[in-house]
Structure formats: structure tokens, C-alpha cells
Amino acid sequence: MSNRVSIFSEIGILEKVIIHSPGFEVEEMTPKTAAQVLYNDILPLPVIAEDHRELKEILKLVTKVYEVRELLRDVLENNAVKNEFIETIIRFFPILKRRREEFHVMTPEELSYGVIVGIKEKKDSLTRFLSENIFSLPPLPNLYFMRDSAIVVGDKVITGSMANKVRIMEAIIATFIYRYHPQFKSEGFILDGTEEGQEALVTVEGGDLLVLKDNVLAIGISERTTSQSIDLIINNLCRGITEPFYVFAVVLPNERATIHLDMVFTMVDKDRCVIHEPYILGNGRLPVVRITLEPNGKKTFDYMDNLIVGLKTVGLDLKPVICGGDNPLYQEREQWLSGTNFFAFEPGKFIGYDCNVKTLESLAKEGYTVKHAREFLSGQSKIEEHKKLVIGIDGAELARGGGGVRCMTMPAKRKPVKW
Template sequence: MRRPRGTDSEVGRLRTVLVHRPGPELQRLTPRNAADLLFDDIPWVSRAQEEHDAFAQALRDRDVEVLYLTELLVRTLELPAARAVCVDAVLADLRLGGTLRRRVAGHLHDLHPQDLAGALVAGIAHEELPTGAGLRWKLMDRHDFVVEPLPNLLFTRDSSVWIRDAVAVTSFSMPARRRETSLIQAIYTYHPRFARTPMIYEPEGEWIEGGDVLLLVPGVLAVGTGQRTTPAGVERLARRVFAVGLAHTVLAVPIAQERATMHLDTVCTMVDADAVLMYPNIADELVGYPITGGPDEPCVGDPEPFLVAAAKAMGIDTLRLIDTGLDPVTAEREQWDDGNNTLAIAPRVCVAYERNTETNARLEGKGIEVVRIPGSELGSGRGGPRCMSCPIAREPVGGTGLT
């Protein structure tokens, strides 16, 4: 029986999640292009797949329905309108030029849905397009891509966020990721599983990424803002959720833009209804600006320390803090290894990389069950279990079904 959709917290029992199993797109990474494609290392792909399979199985073992992005995409591409949207996103690349654009269009339109999904995700190398022509084609290196691969699809959290029964398809600042949203938007628009799902944000909006959005409690969001998510993006999301009654408060949380702190969920994730795991080296600096709906414009309040602002918005006395690592040195190391990027699958139960031993020990010392998964290769793109998952359905905290 099809499970309901909707999520209004970070920690309610997880029922359905969207993931992407790493595939040929990761095999496209080389020392020459890895940085441009936002990876620090070149992953061992077969091991990354084994690790991801272990992650998915750990979720299934807790009765979580695991949906795979590529499987949904193939079904979506059976529909002509969806094919057109996804192909048009490729052809919008101004680097192609008119001649090569026509050849790429002809090649993609002739592909079977399974092969088209593969090309859209893994890209098309120069040597793989038999009909290539034009000046752009002639000047390309044989190792260049006519259609860029999308290795960051692995991190499904970034491209969409469910807020109650509505979905926000996000907007990427980084060129290497912008085409991801065309695939996600097509799935949510055309796949039968998601028919009539309200969409409250679109890729054409100001920059905002899902890793910056935390659902603290029903009606309260915390949204990190920095290079990846702009203040304008936070404001637009706030306007949208206020307008349709999905939230009454949004906390804007400025974060320093370093490689290991690119999103709010790289420094703060929830592990219980009143507890967060936080990178201690910036805990004292993190603040929240409360945004509430006004009669004409959103009202922005004065900043307060994040834990104080969050507790007030959530209507609780204190938000409990659990530190990443056991001391400043291990905290910095395990922060880099995604020790803070946990995925709650129920209150006081979270999935974490097994290698972050100090952080996991601290969590267990505070009464949090840790489901450990391997992640030596999955972490090469700087993302943990939360980054690799987009919750589609959670039970209300303390409840037995979605409301």
C-alpha cells in the first residue's frame, strides 16, 4: 500500500526517503575535473556503491521505504512532456553553440527512457556523441563532456525539501549542480507517485539549498544562509511558507562559508525532538534572526544565540546541545569527515558514519542510538547520511501517522 507523504520535523519516525545510488557519474571524476564537480577526492566507485547499499539496507531494516532517484526518473521519462523538460535543460547550455545543440537534441530525443536517464545523470563525453559537429565540437578536448555528469546527485537532500505535504525544489548557486533540479522537478511534476503535490519553491528562485533547511518543529524552520543559500533565498522561502500556512517562524542562520561548513546541516543536525548535534568550534558564534509573517512584509527580529532563538521559536525551555567530537582537535577532524551530518530515523535514533568514533560515543553517552554505516568512499564529496537522503514521509513526533 502506498505510504502517505509529508514531513514536519527532523526526527519523526522516517517512513519514506529518496536516495541516489552512486553510479557511472562518479566514474567520470578525474583529478582534472573533480574540483569543478565539487569533489575533494576521487572515489572508489564500487566501494561507494557497497557503502550506499549498506546505508539503504540499514534504513530498510528500520522499515523505511527507500526510493531511488534513477528508478523514478526512468518512469518519469516515459512521458513526452517530462522528456522535453529534461532535454531542454541540457540544451539550454550556452556553451554548446547552434550546430552542436541540434546534434545533441537529436541524439537525446532518440534514446530509450533508460538510456536517456543514464545520459542525463552520467553525462555524454566527446567521444560518446557519434554525430558531433560544429566549432564547439572541433575545439573540445577528447576528454571533455558535451553534457556534464551530475555526481552530486548523490546528495539528494540539497535539491528538494518536503515541508509538510508540499515540496520545495531548490535553486543552486554552483553551475555544476544547476541541472540537477530539472530532473527533480520533472519527477515531482510528472511521476504518478507525486501527482498533485504542491510545489512551494522552484529552481528559478533565489539561491537556496536543502542542506541549509532544518524543520525544527511543525511550523518552525531554521535556514542557514551564506554562499550556497542567500538571504534573498531565505526571504523568498519564508514568504512562500507563510502564505500557505506551512510555517509561522523561519530562523535565518548565517554560517561561515568554509569547505566543511557549506550548509547548516554540516554544523548542526537534530537527533531528538529537543536535542541537536553541533560543531562546538562555532557554537558560540551561531545566531538566529527570527522571521515571522507580517501583514505586508515578513518581520525580521534581532539576532540571538542560535540555541536561544531556536528554543524560543520551538516553544521549549532549552534545546539540548551535544558536541561533535570529544575535544577541539577531534571535533575539527570529525567535522571534516561529516561527523555532524547525521540522519535521524526516529527520536533518539540516528544514522552516522562509523569512522567518527568520538562523536558516536558522545551521542550514545547522551542516550542516542547510533546506526553506524561505512563511509570512507561516500564521504569523498563531503556529505554524510543526512546529505544523502531526502525524507518524503515522517510520522509526527510522538504520533502514529501523518497528519
């Protein structure tokens, strides 16, 4: 087992997490170009940067926090790795062939920065001068949603075969970190979304994958993650198991509010999850298939009544807390603002947006202390003083980007849970 990466649950004590503090790449969006990079609207950088800083400071109180750009810079210090990185970029963006030499003379600091904020087109011909294209390599305003580009499963990694190719650079960055960084090198890849020859139908993003226990995964079938990618994942998982392994495939509607499974379900404690009730338990509950993988390679597929019932069949008995409380109006509003999208840093202690008031009230009724991040950052309160805790961060503007705290974090190592 790798001592560098290890994830066997959603809730184990967090030891390493990768984030990206949003920067100038966000300000490259305009109202006209926002939709091209999967946003509904432009975001004010000073506000989201400050709100994200609050998240980073809270995480630093409980674990080791790494910035993705710094990790990429580290791996690019190796010239052979840097050369491979440049050739991988050119494979996905052939227009950059003519600028290969420029990339080679860039320092690791310059190259790691450039691939994030974008590399502008050179207007060195009439055609390029007349072109409306600003960038040869587009900026990555989605990068602060670190979850999507890769996920650690056990001691191996799945890197995203991104549904929208404007995000493929994010997956390339994650792949190079998990392949080459001495502190994050994994034991291999269950699926590498940047591999040459990857089928067009094989798309997967980390927001759809939840590692619930060492032998239980939940995966959303969504506009971002296909059933074909799940087939590939389970076929690769079968090769390394010595006991039954369970995958729950949840079929999500093709809607903006449900781009990933973690927008309707997250696990926050040994016996608690937060759900969007209409889609998990209500009349509109989503189809769920339990896939049982045997060490001999046999696979069986069974429909479950719902995800909660299905998880109970494999020994994971979770009591759901309803996003938005009992009122359907607030359920819909708070789900839209990532009200189910919590990130646990140990069992029963987790972080979410403070704007989802009704959801926080529901958690308080279940015995969780609800406090704003400022209370801990100021020293007014201490995290270790609380057994069951929800930390709220300012996130109304961050939520407009289309995700929550789980979306913005890429956990790389957790301690095993004592079930």
C-alpha cells in the same frame, strides 16, 4: 494535505526516502577535473558504492527506499513529460540543441541513465574535435548527495536553485519527479529553482534547510544559499499560514567545512541535537536571526544569542550533543568528516558515520546505544529492540565527497511527531 509527500519534522517516522547509489558518473572525475565538480579529491567507486549500499540496506529495514534514476525513468514514460524534460535541459544547456532528435529517440531508460552519467560530445567538426570538452552534458558525481537538489516542506517542495550550475541537472531531475511522479507529486512548489527567469542571487540547496517542526524552519545563509532566496521562501510561506511561523536564519562562514547548515547542526530526537560547538555555542558562534511570520503577512526580525536559545523561544528545547566531544582537536576533525550530519528515521534513532568515534562516545554518554550497521544487516541485532539508537555506517571515503548521511538522503514522507 498530500498523501504522497509530507515532511513536518527532521525526526518523524520515515515512510519514503529517495537516494542515488553512486555509479560510473563518479569515475568520470580525474584529479584535474575534480574541483570543477566541487570535489577536493577523486573517490574510489568500489569503496563508496559498497559503503553506500550499506546505508541503503539499513534504510530498507525501516522504510520504503526509492532510487532517483528509477523515478525519473518512470516520469519519462509519458511522452509529453519527456518532451518537456528535453526542452528544459536544452534551455540550461543550449549546446544540446543540435542533439534534440537524439534525445527524442532515446528510451526513458537510456535518457534517465544518460543525464546522470553524462552525454559525451560528438567530435563531428574540427572545432569540436580540437576542443578539450569531453561532455556536452556533464556527469553528475554529486548526485548521491540527494539532499541538496530538493527538500519537502510540509506538503510542498523547494527545488534547488543550485549555487554551482554544474549541479543544475540534479534540480531539474528532482523538479520533474515532484511535479509528475504519481507517488511523489507534491501540492506545489514554495520555490522552483529551475523556473525560467530565476534571479542569479536566488540560490538555495537542501543541506541548508531543516524542517524542525510544523511551524519552525532553520535555514543556513551560506555560499550555497543566499539571503535573497530566504526572503523569497518566507514571502511564499506567508501566503499559506494560519498561525505564526518561525524561520531561523543562521549566517555560516564561507568555508569548505561549512558549506551547509547541516554540517554544524542536525536534530536527532525530540529534545536532542548534534552541533559543532564552536559555531553554535562557542566564542565563534554564528549570527542567528529569528524571523516571525504572521498570517496577515507581517514579518519581524530579531537577533538571537545563538540557535539553541532561539529555538527555545518558540518551544523547541534542545539539549546539544557536541560533535567531537570536549576536545577542540577532535571537534574540528570530526566536524570535517560530517560528524554532525546525522539522519533520523524516527525520534531518537538515527544514522551517521562510524569514523567519528568521539561524537559517538558523546551520544553514548547521553544514553544512546551505538551499533554498527553490520549488526542489523546480519540479523545479530534488531532495530526495534532499541529505544535510543545510533547506527554507524562505514563512511570515511564517502565523507571525502563533502557530506554525511543526511546529505545522501531525500526524505519525502514522515509521520507526524507526537510532541
